[in-house]
Amino acid sequence: MRALVSPALALALTLGVSVAALSSAPALAAPENYATIRMKTDTAFLSAEERKVVNLLIQAADQMTAIYDKQAVAQGGADGPGHGFYPPGMTKAEFETYLAAHPDQKTALMAAYTVVRREGDKLVAVPYSVAYKPELTKAAALLDEAAKVTTNASLKRFLTLRAQSFRSNDYFQSEMAWMDLEGTPIEVAIGPYETYTDEMIGQKAAFEAFVTLKNPTESQALDKYKAYLRDMEANLPVADSYKNFKRGGASPIAVAEQIRGGGDNLHGPQTVAFNLPNDERVREAKGAKKVILSNVLAAKYEGILSPIASRVLVADQAALVSQKYMTLETLFHELSHSLGPGSITVAGRATTVSAELKDIAGTAEEAKADVMGAWNILFMMEKNEIPAAERPQLFATYTAGIFRAARWGDEEAHGRGAALQYGYLKSKGAFVFDPVAKRYRIDDAKMAAGIRDLVADIVKLQGDGDYAGMVAFFDRYAHLDDDARGVIATLKDIPVDITPVYPAKV
Numbered sequence: 001m002r003a004l005v006s007p008a009l010a011l012a013l014t015l016g017v018s019v020a021a022l023s024s025a026p027a028l029a030a031p032e033n034y035a036t037i038r039m040k041t042d043t044a045f046l047s048a049e050e051r052k053v054v055n056l057l058i059q060a061a062d063q064m065t066a067i068y069d070k071q072a073v074a075q076g077g078a079d080g081p082g083h084g085f086y087p088p089g090m091t092k093a094e095f096e097t098y099l100a101a102h103p104d105q106k107t108a109l110m111a112a113y114t115v116v117r118r119e120g121d122k123l124v125a126v127p128y129s130v131a132y133k134p135e136l137t138k139a140a141a142l143l144d145e146a147a148k149v150t151t152n153a154s155l156k157r158f159l160t161l162r163a164q165s166f167r168s169n170d171y172f173q174s175e176m177a178w179m180d181l182e183g184t185p186i187e188v189a190i191g192p193y194e195t196y197t198d199e200m201i202g203q204k205a206a207f208e209a210f211v212t213l214k215n216p217t218e219s220q221a222l223d224k225y226k227a228y229l230r231d232m233e234a235n236l237p238v239a240d241s242y243k244n245f246k247r248g249g250a251s252p253i254a255v256a257e258q259i260r261g262g263g264d265n266l267h268g269p270q271t272v273a274f275n276l277p278n279d280e281r282v283r284e285a286k287g288a289k290k291v292i293l294s295n296v297l298a299a300k301y302e303g304i305l306s307p308i309a310s311r312v313l314v315a316d317q318a319a320l321v322s323q324k325y326m327t328l329e330t331l332f333h334e335l336s337h338s339l340g341p342g343s344i345t346v347a348g349r350a351t352t353v354s355a356e357l358k359d360i361a362g363t364a365e366e367a368k369a370d371v372m373g374a375w376n377i378l379f380m381m382e383k384n385e386i387p388a389a390e391r392p393q394l395f396a397t398y399t400a401g402i403f404r405a406a407r408w409g410d411e412e413a414h415g416r417g418a419a420l421q422y423g424y425l426k427s428k429g430a431f432v433f434d435p436v437a438k439r440y441r442i443d444d445a446k447m448a449a450g451i452r453d454l455v456a457d458i459v460k461l462q463g464d465g466d467y468a469g470m471v472a473f474f475d476r477y478a479h480l481d482d483d484a485r486g487v488i489a490t491l492k493d494i495p496v497d498i499t500p501v502y503p504a505k506v
């Protein structure tokens with residue numbers, strides 16, 4: 001039987017890789033280092049057939065990296081916010097002016113799976129299947145080959161349809177098939193997904209791949225929580241008018257070890273979970289799959305969260321920080337994105353939270369998912385699904401996690417949501433700085449009340465679509481005081497994130 005988290009992680013900490021570009025808070029020490037970690041994964045349980053499939057998928061994942069390298073950097077010109085998705089040197093203003101003058105081309109030019117190119121003085125939308133034809137042809141051939149090898153019907157169907165998507169540029173059917181994968185340890189996401197790389201208008205999807213192996217025992221242990229989503233919505237500490245019972249669909253939950261990354265996810269902070277697909281039509285029909293990457297999470301726990309804990313919390317509480325609660329918080333963070341206001345009505349007008357909250361929407365939503373995740377774990381303790389006696393472990397792990405994220409600084413989006421939680425909860429007495437120990441002590445009762453109040457305040461501002469109110473809320477609370485800055489200054493030698501190195505073949 002495989003353990004939840006592989007103990008076979010070779011922690012080869014190679015410090016000193018500069019990521020100065022990611023830091024922006026002048027008063028704080030800049031996070032400076034990533035730890036390079038050679039990921040060892042347990043593949044002994046794979047059959048010969050499964051091993052063959054996985055090695056073909058690793059090669060296909062590498063094609064996603066080849067495409068991403070073209071997407072992330074403008075070709076033959078100065079790089080800008082449009083990177084490789086738009087013509088070199090094109091500004092957002094120029095693009096918007098062109099769209100306004102050519103409304104009939106707007107849909108194609110703004111589509112998630114096209115790149116924008118110049119043709120004389122015109123702009124044209126080139127489908128990914130054309131723009132990246134050499135790489136996608138290779139990737140499709142590898143998926144077809146893997147589909148021939150596997151005897152698992154659901155995997156065969158997904159791989160076949162995804163190969164077709166690479167050729168046709170239509171991903172709907174293969175996204176639907178991806179939600180139906182079952183009866184195989186091979187859990188692979190491969191294709192164009194997230195749109196963060198497009199800093200021009202955030203519409204173009206970047207290619208990436210997660211080749212992972214599912215742990216059936218651990219997946220089953222967490223899968224039970226999805227049945228509580230409706231109860232969690234009902235349990236939100238707000239008036240019923242703020243609750244949202246319209247979302248449907250199953251949300252499969254898997255715990256898996258990542259054995260290869262590709263493209264987008266190889267860059268910057270490593271994700272410990274993914275929640276896909278992003279296509280709203282698929283989400284409405286089938287929900288979204290949440291995959292926790294247990295070995296990536298373990299590496300970040302051992303290399304980052306655990307050492308942070310002993311510098312942030314008094315010794316008896318630092319000892320309570322655990323990988324189990326980091327895993328649960330990760331899962332309930334993802335589940336919480338499916339809870340609370342989404343489509344809303346403001347002054348009789350149908351709109352969405354993200355449209356109303358504009359530039360602060362993403363930061364607010366991430367802070368919401370963090371604190372609502374803790375709130376929902378407390379709810380599962382009430383339901384006896386998680387031992388209530390472990391509440392101190394939850395609070396210690398949650399607090400250490402706030403400091404992990406707060407290191408990015410309260411001027412930066414990652415860090416600002418953490419700073420909000422810090423400032424708000426400290427104002428409620430959830431933790432108190434001990435000037436002698438130079439560490440924080442958590443007050444469990446006040447922490448529980450603070451979590452409830454913070455969930456309520458954020459959800460109400462979201463549900464009201466109150467942009468000015470949300471900005472004022474962040475202005476009031478999202479600050480790191482001298483105590484926090486002092487503690488964060490002691491964390492300089494602890495890596496801010498990891499750079500995983502995966503084997504080329506299993």
Ligand SMILES: [Zn+2]
Binds near residue numbers: 333
């Ligand atoms: Zn999130």
